[in-house]
Amino acid sequence: MSDFREQALHYHAHPVPGKISVELTKPAETVNDLALAYSPGVAEPVREIAADPANAYKYTGKGNMVAVISNGTAILGLGNLGPLASKPVMEGKALLFKRFAGLDSIDIEVKHRTTEDFINTVANIADTFGGINLEDIKAPECFEIEKALIERCDIPVFHDDQHGTAIVTAAGMLNALEVQGKDIEDAIIVCLGAGAAAVACMELLIKCGALREHIYMLDRKGVIHTRRDDLNEYKQLFANNTDKRTLQDVIADADVFVGVSGPNLLTADDLKLMADKPVVFACSNPDPEIAPEVAHSARNDLIMATGRSDFPNQVNNVLCFPFIFRGALDVRATAINDEMKIAAVHAIRGIAKEPVPSEVLKAAGVESLEFGAEYIIPKPMDPRLLPRIARAVAEAAVESGVAQIDMPEDYMR
Ligand SMILES: NC(=O)C1=CN([C@@H]2O[C@H](COP(=O)(O)OP(=O)(O)OC[C@H]3O[C@@H](n4cnc5c(N)ncnc54)[C@H](OP(=O)(O)O)[C@@H]3O)[C@@H](O)[C@H]2O)C=CC1
Ligand SMILES: CC(=O)C(=O)O
Ligand SMILES: [Mg+2]
Structure with missing residues (x-):
């Protein structure tokens, strides 16, 4: 077994299996405590919630709880390995919700026959939670699932692999193009994966x-x-009127490569075909479309990002989902709309242009970080992400009319 594989398995197995547990927020030691927590005291909030469902936010953990829900059909870039095998990833997302945004989170892995079964299962348990983070559900079913659940649920439903990834990619891309001196309006973009x-x-x-x-x-x-006559409705939106057919055809003179497909699909020779000063986001996990060392040895004018923590420029949805849910839940938003997503993009990109706190440098194990080719996007452990993104998102929710409560004046300041 490789050292790293052994370490990863040991981390997950010890000292107790898994990465999350449940803790109590109220005393439960005495007879009186139990009389309040359980019978007869629990009947009082039951009556309050039955009279007004909004009281669930006052008397239960609903408003600080996000469900991470998967069917395991697109686990990272590992493919359709089923619901149970997705559990380490979903527990990992729950860990990140708690670690970075103080949100309680529980993973739910759903076995189902039809897409409708999955939608019904999630819709039927949605009241338990303040928000639902859908994860690692493959296309095209993910689009129908998210749309149906947004319609049926009155809490935010957000497919992280779609929107979390898109928000972080957009933030990193706008910054990378700025560093390369290019405008997004002019950029020729190749996206491997559909x-x-x-x-x-x-x-x-x-x-x-x-x-x-x-x-x-x-x-x-x-x-x-x-x-092509084999395209689903989502791919059709990107059908280009072109005679180009292969990756090599389209990557010639392209400014940008975004990989959200699978491992090792882009070669050094492909990279050499790109325009001057290209931007390469090889975001497939755990193994990118091209290894950074291969990319950097092919050319020295590129900006390179991956989805991984162990290379510079981690373009990964971890920079978004904990914080966007924090902001959405704190104003009890009924949805996460485009205004909130764009607010998150600008909040993330802004942080990368500011001096980096020493605790972040220490956690990243580097002496310095400065906005540029090796630092286009903040590090996940940057403490500014929580207040900045959550506040920007909450403000956008209020301004766009989806917030159900006002934002506290001193929110996240
Ligand atoms: N860094 C990050 O934050 C994130 C990274 N990702 C990564 O993106 C990848 C895709 O995830 P997701 O979109 O959720 O999965 P989906 O299953 O929805 O989509 C996978 C897409 O990749 C395409 N693909 C797979 N293999 C190849 C190949 N050999 N050549 C060309 N295209 C290929 C598939 O093509 P086809 O349609 O023909 O089947 C499909 O369009 C994963 O590796 C995942 O780890 C995802 C989310 C976040
Ligand atoms: C990061 C992530 O969500 C993925 O690779 O699927
Ligand atoms: Mg994912």
Whole structure:
């Protein structure tokens, strides 16, 4: 067994299996404590909630609790390995919710036959939670699932692989293009992958200024173009009227490569075909589309990012989902809308341009970090992410009319 594999398995197995547990927030020691916590005292909040469902936020943990829900059909870049195998990732997301945003989170892995079964299962348990983070559900089913659940639930439902990834990608991309001296409006963009992350990333880049006709998206069959007759409705949105068919055809002279597909699909030779000063986000986990050392040995004018913690420029949805839910839940938003997503993009990108606190340098194990090719996006352990993103998101929720309560004046200051 490799050292790292052994370490990872040991981390998950000891001192107790798994990464999360439940803790109590009230005393439960005496007869009186139990009389309040359970029978007869618990009947009082029951009556209050039955009279007004909003009281659930006052008397239960609902408002600080996010469910991380998966069916294990697209576990990272490992593929469809089923609900149970997705549990370490989902526990990991729950760990990150708690560690970075103080949100209680529980993972739920759903075995189901039809997409409708999955939707019904989630909709039927939604009242328990303040928000629902859908995770690692493959395209195209993820689009239908998220849409149906947004319609049926009155709490925020957010497919992290779509929108969390898109928000962080857009923040990193706008900064990377700025460092390279390029405008997003002019950028020729290649997106390898045409699933959950790909479609959402490209849609958000378009909202940030990219031109749809400048985007070449590829799936396992190659370039998505207007003469293909095998495209689902989501891929069709990216069908390019082009004669280009292969990755090599489209990557020639491209400014940007976004990989949200699978491991080792981009070669050093492909990279050499790109325009001057390219931006390469190889975001597949755990293994990127091209290893950073291979990319850097192929050319020295690129900005390179991966989804991993152990290389510079980690473009990973961990920079978004804990904080966007914090902001959304704190104003009891009924949804996470485009205004809130764009607010998160700008909050994330702004932090990367400011001096880095010494505790972040220490946690990252580096002497210095300065906005530039090796630092286009903040580190996940940056304590500024929580107040900045949560506040920006909460403000956007209030301004766009989806907040159900006012934002406290001193919120996150
Ligand atoms: N860094 C980050 O924060 C994140 C990274 N990701 C990564 O993105 C990847 C995709 O995740 P997600 O979108 O959720 O999964 P989906 O299953 O929804 O989509 C996967 C897409 O990748 C395409 N693909 C797979 N293999 C190849 C290949 N050999 N050549 C071309 N295209 C290929 C599939 O093509 P087809 O349609 O033909 O099947 C599909 O369009 C994963 O590796 C995941 O780890 C995802 C979310 C966040
Ligand atoms: C980071 C993440 O959510 C993924 O790779 O699926
Ligand atoms: Mg994921």
